[in-house]
Amino acid sequence: MDEKKLIEEAKSGNRKALAEIVKKYEQTIYNFSFKICRDPERAENIMQETFYSMVKSLNQFDGNSKLSTWLYRIVANHCLMQARKQKGKHYISLENDEDLYTEKHIADWDSLPYKNTENNELRMILDEAIQKLSPDYRIVFLLRDVEGLSTEETAEVADISIPAVKSRLHRARAFLRKEIDEAFKK
Amino acid sequence: MSKEIKVTCLEVMSHICDSLGEDLDSERCLDIKSHLEQCPDCTNYFKSVQMTIDYYKKYNVNLPPDAHNRLISFLDLDKDE
Numbered sequence: 001m002d003e004k005k006l007i008e009e010a011k012s013g014n015r016k017a018l019a020e021i022v023k024k025y026e027q028t029i030y031n032f033s034f035k036i037c038r039d040p041e042r043a044e045n046i047m048q049e050t051f052y053s054m055v056k057s058l059n060q061f062d063g064n065s066k067l068s069t070w071l072y073r074i075v076a077n078h079c080l081m082q083a084r085k086q087k088g089k090h091y092i093s094l095e096n097d098e099d100l101y102t103e104k105h106i107a108d109w110d111s112l113p114y115k116n117t118e119n120n121e122l123r124m125i126l127d128e129a130i131q132k133l134s135p136d137y138r139i140v141f142l143l144r145d146v147e148g149l150s151t152e153e154t155a156e157v158a159d160i161s162i163p164a165v166k167s168r169l170h171r172a173r174a175f176l177r178k179e180i181d182e183a184f185k186k
Numbered sequence: 187m188s189k190e191i192k193v194t195c196l197e198v199m200s201h202i203c204d205s206l207g208e209d210l211d212s213e214r215c216l217d218i219k220s221h222l223e224q225c226p227d228c229t230n231y232f233k234s235v236q237m238t239i240d241y242y243k244k245y246n247v248n249l250p251p252d253a254h255n256r257l258i259s260f261l262d263l264d265k266d267e
Contacts (some may be wrong), residue, residue, distance in 0.1 A: 106230040117244040127193045145239045177238045
């Protein structure tokens with residue numbers, strides 16, 4: 001059954017169709033949730049909440065965007081809501097661009113020992129770097145660069161303007177690159 | 187028509203995002219590309235940004251065992267109508 005038909009069936013109360021949609025997207029949504037929160041338990045929780053919201057409000061899905069884009073939006077909202085609840089948590093400000101480019105000599109990463117992201121040490125570096133990034137920036141970087149959404153889709157999911165996507169993306173990339181570079185030098 | 191536009195390293199770094207996925211044929215991007223060919227620091231910077239993105243792209247996790255069943259049960263989709 002194609003996706004459009006599947007959605008129609010699910011909207012009309014077909015539970016098997018609903019379960020099929022869940023099965024089709026669970027891996028993508030879990031992986032994306034993990035990439036935002038970097039914690040398996042929280043990722044599973046966000047995945048469950050996302051599909052719960054989907055089941056509750058599928059009738060509001062108008063089909064103008066892809067279902068995956070709609071699901072990404074639900075994940076992003078859940079994550080931003082969770083982040084707002086963590087009141088004590090502070091993130092590094094990325095307001096001053098020039099702080100991101102202070103190096104006089106830029107190292108050639110070709111000589112790095114890390115070629116494989118299965119390496120635990122590299123995974124730790126990546127986890128630590130992205131967790132310092134505020135969720136507003138993290139979501140834009142992950143949607144645009146990692147999940148491969150277009151700038152327009154990213155703007156729609158994150159509910160911000162296209163210039164805001166570009167500016168957040170540029171700062172997030174520069175920040176992560178700098179954090180990783182500093183960790184490599186240790 | 188050729189126009190000489192000087193690009194500094196800081197500008198290259200500031201506009202690097204556009205050269206990674208946006209409007210590659212814009213005049214700005216062509217200037218950036220030509221600067222990159224002559225500047226080892228910017229070449230290394232560009233490469234390291236691309237590697238950063240690539241690292242995060244390749245760092246994927248699989249759904250834990252039984253998470254599917256927990257999800258279906260959470261959504262109450264495991265029972266017949």
